[in-house]
Amino acid sequence: MIHDTVTIGDNTKIGEQVIIERNVCIGDNVTIGNHVIIKENTRVGDYVTIDDLSVIGKTPSSNQTMARKPGRSISPLVIHEHVNVGCSTVLYKGSTIHQGVFIGDLSSVRENVSIGENSIVGRGAMVEMNTIIGKHVTIQTGAYITADMIIEDYVFIGPCFSSSNDKYMGEGNYKHQGPIIKSEAKIGNNATLLPGITIGRKAVIGAGAVVTKDVLDSYVVVGSPARKIDYKTTTQE
Amino acid sequence: MIHDTVTIGDNTKIGEQVIIERNVCIGDNVTIGNHVIIKENTRVGDYVTIDDLSVIGKTPSSNQTMARKPGRSISPLVIHEHVNVGCSTVLYKGSTIHQGVFIGDLSSVRENVSIGENSIVGRGAMVEMNTIIGKHVTIQTGAYITADMIIEDYVFIGPCFSSSNDKYMGEGNYKHQGPIIKSEAKIGNNATLLPGITIGRKAVIGAGAVVTKDVLDSYVVVGSPARKIDYKTTTQE
Amino acid sequence: MIHDTVTIGDNTKIGEQVIIERNVCIGDNVTIGNHVIIKENTRVGDYVTIDDLSVIGKTPSSNQTMARKPGRSISPLVIHEHVNVGCSTVLYKGSTIHQGVFIGDLSSVRENVSIGENSIVGRGAMVEMNTIIGKHVTIQTGAYITADMIIEDYVFIGPCFSSSNDKYMGEGNYKHQGPIIKSEAKIGNNATLLPGITIGRKAVIGAGAVVTKDVLDSYVVVGSPARKIDYKTTTQE
Known part of the structure; x- marks a missing residue:
């Protein structure tokens, strides 16, 4: 109809x-x-x-367990x-x-x-x-973009990417903040970002990395927890 | 109709x-x-x-490769x-x-x-x-709750959580058992739980952690494989 | 109609x-x-x-940001x-x-x-x-099978598995190649495979592992990055 x-x-x-x-x-x-x-x-x-x-x-819509109700208008x-x-x-x-x-x-x-x-x-x-x-911006298959994120221009996010915005996991009145991903950063498949962190411009996050703190511009980080590796590269390894 | x-x-x-x-x-x-x-x-x-x-x-429904057929009634x-x-x-x-x-x-x-x-x-x-x-219980976006799990009251499960119940990955007649998550435990985003393990009451599992064995009550574990860290916290870090 | x-x-x-x-x-x-x-x-x-x-x-279908347009016929x-x-x-x-x-x-x-x-x-x-x-082949719930993969017979892929085929994450004219998984290999839940690697016959990849290079036949690898462990097993641990 x-x-x-x-x-x-x-x-x-x-x-x-x-x-x-x-x-x-x-x-x-x-x-x-x-x-x-x-x-x-x-x-x-x-x-x-x-x-x-x-x-x-x-x-x-929502139910009574949800902390954040949708706005009215x-x-x-x-x-x-x-x-x-x-x-x-x-x-x-x-x-x-x-x-x-x-x-x-x-x-x-x-x-x-x-x-x-x-x-x-x-x-x-x-x-x-x-x-x-x-x-x-490219957000690949099955990626999860949490609430309150900022993703700048030309960012690449691989498949199965995961992010979160709630440091206290449902407890208390903490202000939610998703990660900020600066322009041209590249995030490998199935990487995990903690709430509120910033991924710098042209930074590269390896596949499967667990990123627990800010990553500076052009840094390449891999692993769990993610640590900087010594070369600037455009690959995921 | x-x-x-x-x-x-x-x-x-x-x-x-x-x-x-x-x-x-x-x-x-x-x-x-x-x-x-x-x-x-x-x-x-x-x-x-x-x-x-x-x-x-x-x-x-099912096909012939599936070990577990749906029950009749x-x-x-x-x-x-x-x-x-x-x-x-x-x-x-x-x-x-x-x-x-x-x-x-x-x-x-x-x-x-x-x-x-x-x-x-x-x-x-x-x-x-x-x-x-x-x-x-809060099960966030894209989380995967395997078969034969028990999730107690007030548990929080972050987005992209993954669990499994089949230790032998399709081989043999092993009894399937999913993880057991005790009340008020919190599981970070994209964490991985192995089959049959128990996550204790009020335990906290960090984002991206790979949990291979039982976690005691109120323990906080992070990493791959997940290991206890020394402070009780309500954050994911 | x-x-x-x-x-x-x-x-x-x-x-x-x-x-x-x-x-x-x-x-x-x-x-x-x-x-x-x-x-x-x-x-x-x-x-x-x-x-x-x-x-x-x-x-x-596609849009103008996509490197790979669908074929015509x-x-x-x-x-x-x-x-x-x-x-x-x-x-x-x-x-x-x-x-x-x-x-x-x-x-x-x-x-x-x-x-x-x-x-x-x-x-x-x-x-x-x-x-x-x-x-x-068993591909479990929520698994992500990237483009240009080869998965041989009797492979088991656990839930939330992630793969990718683009080493340069959207940059340049690199030929895309997904992982190759040989027959009877078993991949644990939420494991991550980097582009172009080969998982050998009857190899076992632990849950949550991040596999950055080839895995030989019958090898068992776990962790991030995935490393061989010393016993041949059919479990995920």
């Missing part, structure tokens, strides 16, 4: 059994797959593709031009997906996230709330 | 293109999203929310009051989801699992069969 | 709201769940089961007899799923992949393009 108040541009194709709620605005030359659900007020730019079975513009989800959204994704309201972004199948992006131009969120990757992702 | 034998309570809202099979019983004030599929005999309590595109009450899935189930989840029959539980998008819970009151199963988390999860 | 050109065998059951595109060929005794989408030209063998909400035969997806595909999976065109394979819920298999007879791809597992998987 497509609500009466929905606006749809020229040359836009809508698949079968799609549900589009009220006040959604869809641009020109958009392709919407089958069984897609677009929630109210979402904005979809020109030349966007949304594949089958995705949920676009979901409102966050969240702005609509805005998807800019030429964005490609995969199958079976779940994108929340309150986020902005900039031009040319690619979002893989089975991934999810929470509320109040910004994803910069031409960045990639891999299949099965999860991006938590309040995180800012720059331009031309 | 909603089968003739389905019972639906007062003030319950059913989305579009929902399929509800025979003998399903749905309480009052329930909200069922769009494209949801509820399999036969499932029980859904009052004030439950099930988001779009979820499969509720799936029957397990599995009881229905029972979802108690005030449970919140996300989008694109897959919940199997034979499990009980207690009051106030939150189950995130794109997650899955297998058969013969019990999840205690007000616990959280994060987005993309996977819970295997025969596992018992206590009350007020 | 089922296209006019689709052929469907005897005793085949099709769920509700299924979409089957043109030139799809479905065998006898097949069971297709609800809300399933089967893309054009896909071949589905006899006695195959495809569960609810799956997308079968997807065409790959990709052959159809071929699913052989007795394959079992879970709920909410995404299988790409150009791959061959051999007889008796089991593919878990919420998993995905990219283009130009071959999965051998009776192998298992666990729930939430992701298999990237151009990877060859042998017979009777």
